[in-house]
Amino acid sequence: MPFWTFFGLRRGKATTPWPDVDLQSGQEGVLGMPRFEPERCEPACGDCAAACPTAAITVRTGEAGKERLAVDYGRCIACQLCVEACPADAAVPSFDWAFGTRRRSDLLLSAGTDAPDPETGERHSRDGFRRSLHIRHVDAGSCNGCESELQALNNPFYNLHRFGVFFTASPRFADLLLVTGPITYAMHEPLRRAYEAMPAPRWVMAAGTCAVSGGVAGGGYACGNGLDGVLPVDLYLPGCPPNPAAIIEALLIFLDRMPQKVKGGRLVD
Amino acid sequence: MSAVAEHSGAGVELVPIEPARLPTAVSDLIRSGGRMQMSYAWYRAPGHVELRYLGSRGQSGDFFMWRCDADGPVPSVAAICPLLGWYEREITDLFGVEFRGHPQPQRLVLHEGARPVVPPLDPAYPADTKLPFEPADGGLPEVASPDVQRLPFGPVRADVVExxxxxxxxxxxxxxxxxxxxxxxxxxxxxxxEGRSAAGAVVLAERVSGVGGFAHALAFCQAVEQASGCMVPPRARMLRSLLAELERLYNHLHYLGHLSHTTTLKVGEAEGKLLEERAKQINGRLTGSRLLRSLLVAGGLRRDVDPGPWLGGELERLQAQVAVYARMLENTNSHLDRLITTGVLPREVAIDQGATGPIGRASGLDRDLRRDHPYAAYGMLPLAVPVRTSGDAHARVQVRIDEIEASLALIERARLQLPEGPVRVDCVLPSHAEGLGWAESPRGSLFYAIHADGDGTLCRVKIKSPSFSNWRVFPFTVHDSNMMDYAINEASFGLTVAGCDR
Incomplete structure (x- = not known):
């Protein structure tokens, strides 16, 4: 069908210059994880924690009646309910959707508490993989929101191939296992077998809040609480779902081609 | 019991029925041109399961619900009304109700090897306890002939799929x-x-099937609104219709791109997915969420959105591109050759097995909840419902292409007719209330039936998703067909797994 060829040529280049050129990530207006300013909290409030559907926020009364706010962004689904509940502008909406981290502890924002650091990652050197990475995706019970955004990675706008990153059909060719969903009881074994089929060195990415911590579906009679305790995780990306640009940033962070932006639950520019 | 009757939602008549009379009643209804929509169970009291059967008399006749106690075995109606077969199996798995004479008494929702001590939806099921599970064979019959191959494919399949x-x-x-x-x-x-407030549960409805999240949340909110009798302000109703059409738009564009992938039309795939991306970016800019999340609440919308002239301009541009794209697809012989006569779904099978949405409409079923049982602002908008009769993959594509055009026209009308005013009223779920909400999602009819506890929290929510209906139908188009056509046929159905599995 030659007219498709001409059509394609006439259509020109659709791929965004981002991330080399800023501001063209395609996520204009897309809300991310809320930012918190605990010093603005009203005494004995806790409205945000009550509104949070995934228990990502805890408020404890510390010394001198001062509230101590702790946020686990690994549980955040960016639903903005805390922002609406907050009477004091201590929780504000933001465009911080790029939340890829190598350590789970970097997703914890806590005022004055020491979170234990579940040290993972760095098990294998990624040298030799920086310019070529093959991914096997396993859906372990997602709502298909994550799949929708993962499928978008190969559309002409994001064009994931330009980074040397590819999805592969067989786990035997895969370097990274990208897992979505809270890990249902029936997907637990197929997921484990996909991981076992991968050659070393192999890495695991928890993509989406469900895979990081269980999300809204976690627990119950049929679901687990994400990948922790199931497989060793090397890359965390909460988001519900994480948008394609957030997924690309996370992969580039993993490949040491971009600095990690989130530390201690805060985006550092 | 009387409390239930008092608060039953307006518009849905509740009719008690003796279990023994069910088979006669179902066949009478079908013979008179009515149809069954779904059935579900709930615990009306500890230890007492009540069954509900949702039906409608005629095309746009009001919905009604039969109710009957299931303290003992209940006669199965699956042989009379095949589409209810899966619902009965689901109720057996999750509530332990026995259906006498079911033609397929195997497990459905729970896998073989799952051993719950009490049925999972029984309030006595220990909270947050994972089902004891030993993977076991699904109990498929052995095939005697050595020429017949058995190919198990999945659950982890090629590419990024569910x-x-x-x-x-x-x-x-x-x-x-x-x-x-x-x-x-x-x-x-x-x-x-269960146990959540109506306001706190919207985030769950949005995440039952991500790409149908808006329709799911809309059906859920409408069920709550029906139960509490609250009136959604006109601006919110119009915006709901507008946003629901934006959801249909990005889903159908994805569908065209993915279908081109299966017929190996590479540029067609790229163009479809690029147009889907544009639609998602429009969603993001308008609502803050590419999948239209975090907006709905029972009583209206959580905040106002402004579909100003910029949206009109963007959609006009998109419309021109879609028109060219659709025309090219329809002029590509290599593409059409793979679609025409592929995966034919006869009208009778579509009716009996419960096909819904574009799948039903491609097989001659002229049904659309937006027109037949209007909600949001659809009663005030001109709606074209495309129907085809050939029932093949090509008909399923044509229905969707026409629906894209119809959605774009609806969005523009909704944008221009959008009234000023508030977008939210308070909506409190009364104790022991129940309600039914529905929506025509991009994939077909979607129902939420909700029941509230004494404290106004939810004690039972039943979700009837379109993919649950269409997955049941799909194999009938695959039996006696060709391996080469399988992927194309599956793509032409546009099924989701999450919506079906829940």
Missing amino acids: SAELIFFYVGEHILHLHPQLFFKHRGMEKRF
């Missing part, structure tokens, strides 16, 4: 039988609603 196992029985290229082993992704979502 998990499901497809078990083919085939000879050479010829598929004799397909058994889709679904429910690997069963998350027990219905139970996750």
Whole structure:
């Protein structure tokens, strides 16, 4: 069908210059994880924690009646309910959707508490993989929101191939296992077998809040609480779902081609 | 019991029925041109399961619900009304109700090897306890002939797709039988609603099937609104219709791109997915969420959105591109050759097995909840419902292409007719209330039935998703077909797994 060829040529280049050129990530207006300013909290409030559907926020009364706010962004689904509940502008909406981290502890924002650091990652050197990475995706019970955004990675706008990153059909060719969903009881074994089929060195990415911590579906009679305790995780990306640009940033962070932006639950520019 | 009757939602008549009379009543209804929509169970009191059967008399006759106690075995109606077969099996798995004379008494929602001590939806089921599970064979019959191959494909399949196992029985290229082993992704979502407030549960409804999240949340909110009798302000109703059409738009564009992928039309795939991306970016700019999340609440919308002239301009541009794209697809012989006469779904099968949405409309079923049972602002908008009769993959594509055009026209009308005013009223779920909400999602009819506890929190939510209906229908188009056509046929159905498995 030659007219498709001409059509394609006439259509020109659709791929965004981002991330080399800023501001063209395609996520204009897309809300991310809320930012918190605990010093603005009203005494004995806790409205945000009550509104949070995934228990990502805890408020404890510390010394001198001062509230101590702790946020686990690994549980955040960016639903903005805390922002609406907050009477004091201590929780504000933001465009911080790029939340890829190598350590789970970097997703914890806590005022004055020491979170234990579940040290993972760095098990294998990624040298030799920086310019070529093959991914096997396993859906372990997602709502298909994550799949929708993962499928978008190969559309002409994001064009994931330009980074040397590819999805592969067989786990035997895969370097990274990208897992979505809270890990249902029936997907637990197929997921484990996909991981076992991968050659070393192999890495695991928890993509989406469900895979990081269980999300809204976690627990119950049929679901687990994400990948922790199931497989060793090397890359965390909460988001519900994480948008394609957030997924690309996370992969580039993993490949040491971009600095990690989130530390201690805060985006550092 | 009387409390239930008092608060039953307006518009849905509740009729008590003796279990023994069910088979006669169902066949009488079908013979008179009515149809069954779904059935579900709930615990009206500890230890007492009540069954509900949702039906409608005629095309746009009001919905009614039969109710009957299931303290003992209940006669199955699956042989009379096949589409209810899966609902009965689901009720057996999750509530332990026995249906006498079911033609397929195997498990459906729970996998073989799951051993719950009490049925998972029984309030006595220990909270947050994972089902004891030993993977076991699904109990498919052995095939005697050595020429018949059995191919289990999945649940982890090629590419980025949802998990499901497809078990083919085939000879050479010829598929004799397909058994889709679904429910690997069963998350027990219905139970996750229990104990939540109506406002706090919207985030769950948005995440039952991500790409249908707006329709799911809309049906849920409408069920709550029906139960509490609150009136949604006109601006919110119009915006709801507008946003629901934006959801249809990006889903159908994705569908065209993905279908081109299966017919190896590479530029067509790229263009479809690029247009889907544009639609998602428009969603993001308008609502803050590419999947239109975090907006709905019972009583209206959580905040106002402004579909100003910029949206009109963007959609006009998109419309021109879609028109060119659709025309090119319809002029590409290599593409059409793979679609025409592929995966034919006869009208009778579509009716009996419960096909819905574009799948039903491609097989001659002129049904659309937006027109037949209007909600949001659809009663005030001109709606074209495309119907085809050939029932093949091509008809399913044509219906969707026409729906894209119709959606774009609806969005523009809704944008221009959008009234000023508030977008939210308070909506409190009364104690022991119940309600039914519905929506025509991009994939077809979607129902939420909700029941409230004494304290106004949810104690039972039943979700009838379109993919649950269409996954049941799908194998009928695969039996006796060709391996080469399988992927194309599956793509032409546009099914989701999450919506079916829940």
